[in-house]
Amino acid sequence: MDMANGVVWFTIAVVFITVVISKATKRGIMFDPKCNRPHPPTVKGVSFLRVLHTLLSKGLQAMIHDQYTKLGTVFTISFFQFKVTFLIGPEVSAHFYQGLDSEISHGNMIEFTVPMLGKEVGYGVDTATRNEQSRFSYDALKPSKLRSHAGPMIQEVGEYFAKWGQQGMVDLKQELDKLLMLISGRCLLGKEVREKMFDEFFTLFHELSDNGMCLTSVLFPYAPTPSNRRRDKARAKLSEMLTEIVRSRKKYDNVESDVLQNLIDSKYADGRSTTEAEVIGLIITLLFLGKHTSTITSVWTGAHLLASTRSLASVLEEQKKIVRKYGDDLDYNAFLEMDTLHRCIKETLRIHPPVPMFRRKVHKNFTVQTKDGNEYEIHRGHTLISPVQFNGNLPHIYKDPDVYDPDRFGPGREEDRVGGVELGGGGRWREEDQVEMCRADGCGVVKDGREAWTDGPGGRVTGRSG
The missing domain is CATH 3.30.43.20 (Uridine Diphospho-n-acetylenolpyruvylglucosamine Reductase; domain 2)
Structure with missing residues (x-):
């Protein structure tokens, strides 16, 4: 690291x-x-x-x-x-x-994102259009709609970890990266990608993000470099796949409950519907931002819990209580009650934004x-x-800032009263932040409370059921 x-x-x-x-x-x-x-x-x-x-x-x-x-x-x-x-x-x-x-404003500092996300969205359009597109994303991710995604998230997590054996060694980053893309495929993109073309989509998305974020692409986003060509090729193939899905849904009046459908149904203030290119650009934007944030947050939260016996014990005890209360019916309300896990995630965001x-x-x-x-x-x-x-390490705000201490956000201390900008909200939690917390919660859920984790050699993680 x-x-x-x-x-x-x-x-x-x-x-x-x-x-x-x-x-x-x-x-x-x-x-x-x-x-x-x-x-x-x-x-x-x-x-x-x-x-x-x-x-x-x-x-x-x-x-x-x-x-x-x-x-x-x-x-x-x-x-x-x-x-x-x-x-x-x-x-x-x-x-x-x-x-x-x-x-x-951002000015032209993130011009390199335009070839990745599309000139029809984000910083490829004027401020008024960008603000309306932000509203589309907010509407698609508001709490009332997040509730319907909690069940599918838990199902993806359960099915993924069910494939693991009784014991073994894994690379935590690689495993969570794959799992989070599965969750994204299910909740953001819908069943077409998740059930029929996930592996290809996953590979292309990595090609897009890896090449789009390399140094030469950031500095010279329109230069004819090998990384830019790979980025553009991956972007074109992703666009073809998503365009086919959007057109199919419109042609056959297929209405799904995923974020992609919300973006398809969105309308501007003047009554105009979103175009195919805009829908594709917006969904790729949400995928890119969500994957980056969720992977970093989930991996570091897992690493800190493995290194903190006290915090891990508290999280597992909380999980057991919630499982006893909800049984197999874990839902969005159960996520909201995971105060201990929430504090662990917030402490991770403080140290590793x-x-x-x-x-x-x-x-x-x-x-x-x-x-x-x-x-x-x-x-x-x-x-x-x-x-x-x-x-996030200012001592006049956070006591002992070098220490991983989730309790700093608990009752009586609440050191986050003047914090909260780790995800870009400036002290205000946004809908995207709730999604990331929800997805991190989903990865953190241990349904039967019987999983034990230990550090493995080479920065990997060993796991067993006991």
Whole structure:
């Protein structure tokens, strides 16, 4: 894991430097002329070289920690005309997550997602259309509809683990990755994919995500590189498969209860129905975001529970009580009662957020006030960074942040009162977050309470029924 993290942070550093140089040479940054408050403390010149050295030699978290210690919760790193401002902690992050798109947005920072997801959705369309498409996703994932997915999730989990023997060794990441795709195939895509073409779909989806997220594709999403060609080929085949399903449902008036059907039936405010291309782009988006988040969260939750005898015992005891209460009729209500497992998942998200930092582009000057009362004006043109992973380890919010302690979210402590941005909600749980919690719950359910897990060699997991 450490080596993988090192590669990730080195990649981020390379991306950062490349973007800095390209932006600085292309154009200058435009600022609003009127400034009534001081700028944030700024790192520039020789100090910038020291920061760059720390970033490359020790990693992103060490660099942020050094500047946070020296400069406080708001600081800017300046390189020529390019300004990157870091916002540390919830006190200065409200506008980052809740500001209007006209004031603060992703800008063109995630242009690389357009070839993956499609030019008809997400950041391939205008803001108004994107907001309406977000509403389609929210409607498809709202709690009233999640309830109908709980049973199929549990069935997939039960059938998957029923194939395991009495004992053995597995790679937890690979197993959960496959299981989560089975759940997605069942609840998001429907029976056509799950029953008839799952293996092919699973392979193509991996081709799309692996090649679409590699460094060259992120930096040069439209260049004729081998990875981009593989990405586009996989995307085209997935589109063909999904188009056939959508057309078949419309032709024969087949109405299913999955998310794909909800997207097919969605309508814009002007009465227009979603097109085939839009439906395909939206469902691939949900698959991509959900798989990434769920896999990371489930694997790390499992790893931490294996390393924490106390937490694992508490989770298993809770599972036994719920099974005694519901028997074989586990449903969405049962998931809602898994407070101990929920706290374990939230603690995992605090330590291992699926996205270690979020970025935004400032379109209109705004002011932040630190917890010490200092006010700073951040200019139009700045790139903003909210370092989620670092924020999850602030000692004035989380006691002993280096310790895996799910009870920090329990009654009497509730250290999450000012947290909750690990999934991008800015302190507000979204429908997608409920899906990820539900899917992680589904993977965590041990129906008969008899499964025992231990660490195996090479980072694998052994399991047995006892």
